[in-house]
Amino acid sequence: MITLYGDVTKTRANRCSWMLKEIGIDYVNEPLAFRPGAEKPAAFLALNPNGKCPTLQDGDLVLYESLAINLYLAKRYGGALGPQSPEEEALMMQWSFWVATEVEKPLLLTAAIRHLFEPKQPADEELAIAMKRLSRPFSALEQHLQDRDFILGDRFTAADLNVAAVMHFIPIAEIDVSTFTAMKRWLETCLDRPAAIDVQSVNFRVPTPKSSRDIFAMFV
Structure with a gap:
């Protein structure tokens, strides 16, 4: 039996629950979520010394880092969601690393500025910087999706799931992506999948942090 540690409304475990639901595999969810500085159970730290969620246990294998968990699940259990060749596997890893390094931080910051900062805190400069970083x-x-329905071509795969699981913050951040017509169509298609329910229910309205420095410890 697979066990997924992490509250799907408060941690990146929602990405992994999306994958588990897509592949239709039975699993147990332990809905852990830790505030910064909170004491963490010794049994959980024995599994993941970083003390962060999500963590996945599949038999003797213990994995952390949500996108890596999803790539593993897709390859081992995912069928058509997983890679059908070494080339596809490389592309799935490429796009998963891409969204984590190029998109996630400025997108999360934009959502935080719009919803979490103290009322009337001056944030225009930070918002402009984040939006500039997202444009590229x-x-x-957008260019990649001009001539294909999904990231790897004509089928939904782990690459789409991993990228969309980060980009689901676009509507939360109230970013107008109407000019990115192919990307918008693709994201709506991904998030309309029934298995994406946990990503769609993420609770971003948590107690207000003081500044952007407090944001990135929240969804871990």
Whole structure:
């Protein structure tokens, strides 16, 4: 039996629950979520010394880092969601690393500025910087999707899931992506999948942090 540690409404475990639901495999969810500085159970730290969620246990294998967990699940259990060749596997890893390095931080910051900062805190400069950083990766994905339905071609795969699981913050951040027509169509298609329910229910309205420095410890 697979066990997924992490509250799907408060941690990146929602990405992994999406994958588990897509592949239709039975699993147990332990809905852990830790506030910064909170004491963590010794049994959990024995599994993941980083003390963060999600963590996945599949028999003797213990994995952490949500996108890596999803790539493993897709390859081992995912059928058509997983790679059908070494080339596809490389592309799935490429796009998963891409969204983590190019998109996630400025997108999460934009959502935080819009919803979590103290009322009337001056954030215009930070918002402008985050939006400028997002324009290039959004343009890159838009161009890539011009002649294909999904990232790898004509089928939904782990690459789409991993990228969309990060980009689901676009509507939360109230970013207008109407000019990115292919990307918008693709993201809506991904998030409309029934298995994406946990990503769609993420609870971003948590107690207000003081500044952007407090944001990135929240969804771990």
